[in-house]
Each structure stands twice: as structure tokens, then as C-alpha cells.
Amino acid sequence: MESSLSTIKHIDQIYKVTSQMNIRKGAGVKYSKIDQVDQGIFVKATEFYKGWYKINYKGNIGSGWAPGKYLEIAPVNYKEAGLVELTEKDGFVIDLHYATKKNFMGYRLYPKKAKALMTKSTAKKLKKANKLANKKGYKIKIWDAYRPLSVQWEMWYKIQNHMYVAYPLEDSKHSKGVSVDVTLVDRKGKELKMPTKFDSFSEKAGRSYPNNSKKAQQNMEFLTEIMLEAGFTAISSEWWHYNDSNSDFPTLDVPVK
Structure with a gap:
């Protein structure tokens, strides 16, 4: 220069x-x-x-x-960006895997005290789904919610597979705050039997996998039922991933804290 x-x-x-x-x-x-x-x-x-x-x-x-x-x-924090936080006081179990080293990347992508963030409308729908789960004695555990676009890039460079990690330049709904990765726990906080663990990038995580145990299939179908009733849509490759049926929100890259 x-x-x-x-x-x-x-x-x-x-x-x-x-x-x-x-x-x-x-x-x-x-x-x-x-x-x-x-x-x-x-x-x-x-x-x-x-x-x-x-x-x-x-x-x-x-x-x-x-x-x-x-x-x-760009917005500098989640409140300015229009996101809200869900906590265990709202009746959920919060277990953000990307705030730990126990994830497919092998290191923390979020700070230890990361917040479970999403748009207001997505949060409202997830609360509705949790109330439906409560009727059976269960709670929703949140594994991931809003994901900064810069983190999405990190994941993409490692996986580069559209089935499991959305290409950041196209449509990362996690980075809009309208996607959630969830499972169910019982009254003691124990996770219900599901087809796979979180981020199991294999055919066994797919909704059409034919060899699930009867219990895992029933639990997955119940989770799907309450999420769809609350206003979410499912994807075929990951049983734990749900998108708000309304995804008309901007992509964001604000911190999760």
C-alpha cells in the first residue's frame, strides 16, 4: 500500500x-x-x-x-440483534455441547457460559413444545440453538457435508436463531433412549433408518410429534434438529454470551 x-x-x-x-x-x-x-x-x-x-x-x-x-x-450483542435467552428457569435443561470440548470438533466453539439464544417466536414455540413434553413427565434438553455464523464456518471447513452442516453462504438457520437441537429427559434428568447420540453423523441418525430399537423409535416419534405441533419442521438426516416453520429472519454473527 x-x-x-x-x-x-x-x-x-x-x-x-x-x-x-x-x-x-x-x-x-x-x-x-x-x-x-x-x-x-x-x-x-x-x-x-x-x-x-x-x-x-x-x-x-x-x-x-x-x-x-x-x-x-452489525449488531454487537444478542439483545440488539433481537434474540432472547432460554434458561433452566424456563423449564428446560440446558446442555450446550459446543460450550464444551465434548463435540465433534474436539474443542470449545462457544465460551463456557454461553447462552441458549433464539428469536422470540422460536422461543415461544419451544416453550409450547416443552409444555407438551411435561404432560408425559418429560422435559426438553437443549443441545444447541442460535449459532454465530463464524462458528458455522468453522464447522463447515471440518465437515463440508450439507446433510449435517449447512453451507454458511446459503442458509444456516442456526445462524438465524430459528433452529434448535434437542432431546428429551425424564423426571430424574436422564436422557430418553433415542436412535443415536447428538451429532452422530451417520445413517443411524436419519429419520428413516429402519433398525432402531422399539423404544428409541417411539421416543423419537413423540419428540417429533410435539415439535411439529408447536410449529417446527423436521429434517431427514438428523432426528434432533428442528427448524422454526417461520425462518424469515436475518443471519447473525453476534456472540452467544
């Missing part, structure tokens, strides 16, 4: 891309194009120079310069 260090402003800000834009090697159109970023993606800006921002994108895998006219400041 034809500039001195004193003219570059160092920043730390998350922005949302408002229109498809080119990423360049330096701050200006005279620099060569190195990539392209689509509308709606979140990027982290680290430097500013004469209307251009040095950004990290694609889950911090890519780096380059982008024109500021295509960037808008």
Missing part, C-alpha cells in the same frame, strides 16, 4: 455486507481482485484507510480490502 502506518486506523468491528463486493489486495480499485463476498455475509474489519476496510471473512479464513460503501455496522 502506498501509505504510511500513521494514516491507517486500527479498528475491531463486525460489519454486514449490503451488496456483493470484490475483495482486493490493497485499499483501492487499482489493486487486483482476490475474491468476492456475497450480500448478507458478516466480516470483521481490522484496519481503515481512506474509505476502505481491511477485513477478515469466510470465518476469518480470507483477508483483504473492501470498500466501506458496501458495509454496515
Whole structure:
């Protein structure tokens, strides 16, 4: 760059891309194009120079310069983004696996004190499903809810399989706060028998798998029944994953704390 260090402003800000834009090697159109970023993606800006921002994108895998006219400041926390928290005081069991090392990635993706977040409408529907579970003496255990887009990128780079991890640039409903990963527990807090454990990326996790035990099949079908009645939809590849039937919400990349 034809500039001195004193003219570059160092920043730390998350922005949302408002229109498809080119990423360049330096701050200006005279620099060569190195990539392209689509509308709606979140990027982290680290430097500013004469209307251009040095950004990290694609889950911090890519780096380059982008024109500021295509960037808008993104929400900085979950409340500003319109998300709400569900806790055990709301009658759920909270067990966020990605806030521990006990997940398919092998390390924490969320901080230890991460919150179970989702949109207000999704939270309302999940409360309804939990009341239906309560009638049978069960509770819903939440394994995952809202997932920052940057975390979705980390998962995608490891798995790269649409059946189990949504491609971040297309439609990650977890990153909209409208998807939940759940199971059921009994009055003693013990998980009910289900086809597989959480994040079992195999055919056994599929809803049409024919060799489930009778008890696991019954429990999966009951969970599905109450979730659908509450306003969720299911997917074929993961028995634990449910989407709010209304997913018309923006993708987000705010922290889960």
C-alpha cells in the first residue's frame, strides 16, 4: 500500500455486507481482485484507510480490502440483534455441547457460559413444545440453538457435508436463531433412549433408518410429534434438529454470551 502506518486506523468491528463486493489486495480499485463476498455475509474489519476496510471473512479464513460503501455496522450483542435467552428457569435443561470440548470438533466453539439464544417466536414455540413434553413427565434438553455464523464456518471447513452442516453462504438457520437441537429427559434428568447420540453423523441418525430399537423409535416419534405441533419442521438426516416453520429472519454473527 502506498501509505504510511500513521494514516491507517486500527479498528475491531463486525460489519454486514449490503451488496456483493470484490475483495482486493490493497485499499483501492487499482489493486487486483482476490475474491468476492456475497450480500448478507458478516466480516470483521481490522484496519481503515481512506474509505476502505481491511477485513477478515469466510470465518476469518480470507483477508483483504473492501470498500466501506458496501458495509454496515452489525449488531454487537444478542439483545440488539433481537434474540432472547432460554434458561433452566424456563423449564428446560440446558446442555450446550459446543460450550464444551465434548463435540465433534474436539474443542470449545462457544465460551463456557454461553447462552441458549433464539428469536422470540422460536422461543415461544419451544416453550409450547416443552409444555407438551411435561404432560408425559418429560422435559426438553437443549443441545444447541442460535449459532454465530463464524462458528458455522468453522464447522463447515471440518465437515463440508450439507446433510449435517449447512453451507454458511446459503442458509444456516442456526445462524438465524430459528433452529434448535434437542432431546428429551425424564423426571430424574436422564436422557430418553433415542436412535443415536447428538451429532452422530451417520445413517443411524436419519429419520428413516429402519433398525432402531422399539423404544428409541417411539421416543423419537413423540419428540417429533410435539415439535411439529408447536410449529417446527423436521429434517431427514438428523432426528434432533428442528427448524422454526417461520425462518424469515436475518443471519447473525453476534456472540452467544
